[in-house]
Amino acid sequence: MLRAIQNFGSSSSGFVSQRLKPHGNCALSLVPISNKPSPLSPSHPRKPTANVSLIKGRCFRAFPVSCTGSESNPDVTSPSSPATFKSTGNIRKINFCQLCGGPTKHEIPDGEEKMRAICTLCGKIAYENPKMVVGCLIEHDNKILLCKRKIHPSYGLWTLPAGYMEIGESASEGAIRETWEEAGADVEVLSPFAQLDIPLIGQTYIIFLAKLKRLHFYPGPESSDCKLFSLDDIPFDSLAFSSMLVTLNLYVADRKVGSPKFHYGTINKRPGTSPSDIQAYTLDYHLKS
Numbered sequence: 001m002l003r004a005i006q007n008f009g010s011s012s013s014g015f016v017s018q019r020l021k022p023h024g025n026c027a028l029s030l031v032p033i034s035n036k037p038s039p040l041s042p043s044h045p046r047k048p049t050a051n052v053s054l055i056k057g058r059c060f061r062a063f064p065v066s067c068t069g070s071e072s073n074p075d076v077t078s079p080s081s082p083a084t085f086k087s088t089g090n091i092r093k094i095n096f097c098q099l100c101g102g103p104t105k106h107e108i109p110d111g112e113e114k115m116r117a118i119c120t121l122c123g124k125i126a127y128e129n130p131k132m133v134v135g136c137l138i139e140h141d142n143k144i145l146l147c148k149r150k151i152h153p154s155y156g157l158w159t160l161p162a163g164y165m166e167i168g169e170s171a172s173e174g175a176i177r178e179t180w181e182e183a184g185a186d187v188e189v190l191s192p193f194a195q196l197d198i199p200l201i202g203q204t205y206i207i208f209l210a211k212l213k214r215l216h217f218y219p220g221p222e223s224s225d226c227k228l229f230s231l232d233d234i235p236f237d238s239l240a241f242s243s244m245l246v247t248l249n250l251y252v253a254d255r256k257v258g259s260p261k262f263h264y265g266t267i268n269k270r271p272g273t274s275p276s277d278i279q280a281y282t283l284d285y286h287l288k289s
């Protein structure tokens, strides 16, 4: 389920402040993923069994670049210093304590650097952290599976099946669950494809490459349609979110020259552009394997 993602400039974000410090030529590495199933949430009784391929430890090449998004190819790179990488997170106003309901005050706690909402009754400090959005890029017969949203925001636009990760599940399990919920598709996760941070709204996307366990899918309650698209027919003019535009552009670019890589990047809204313009972004500090 992904009901409210990437409304740039909305008040749904947490306070994100993070700087990356690349380490030479090994900026990212992956460790083996456990495919040990976690306890299933009773709220997701239909969740298929996770089947996650193990990924051996790998070292990734660093691409400290800045990319200006465009519909045709957002992955046009130009040199950029990591020092220019900065977060643009918002502070969400929290007026009441989530623990006791007491009114909050906004101060910088002792020993910290950031403004926090602090309960005036019990003293609890409200820490806000980014949300994880997980999803699948499903490949089948040189096509990919997209869902047409039947909910707002971005009603009627196309997206990869993705949604918020739940407590008690891994990212890959969440991606499998979301795919089942939104596309009625039982999938096997093959490998991670992209991690995309959106500091402005406090979200991190993890998109996995996946394959159908069987050729069967149907639109779930939040989708009006599910369809396999060849790469030439991907509806780039009617995608739901910048994250999907970035993901699909990276995927198509990879496929044109070979196999998909693993990508990390930060999606930043271009200043002065409309929150609803999903092409008004820059893909900063793009790293790929």
Ligand SMILES: [Zn+2]
Binding pocket: 097, 098, 099, 100, 101, 102, 119, 120, 121, 122, 123, 124
């Ligand atoms: Zn309190």
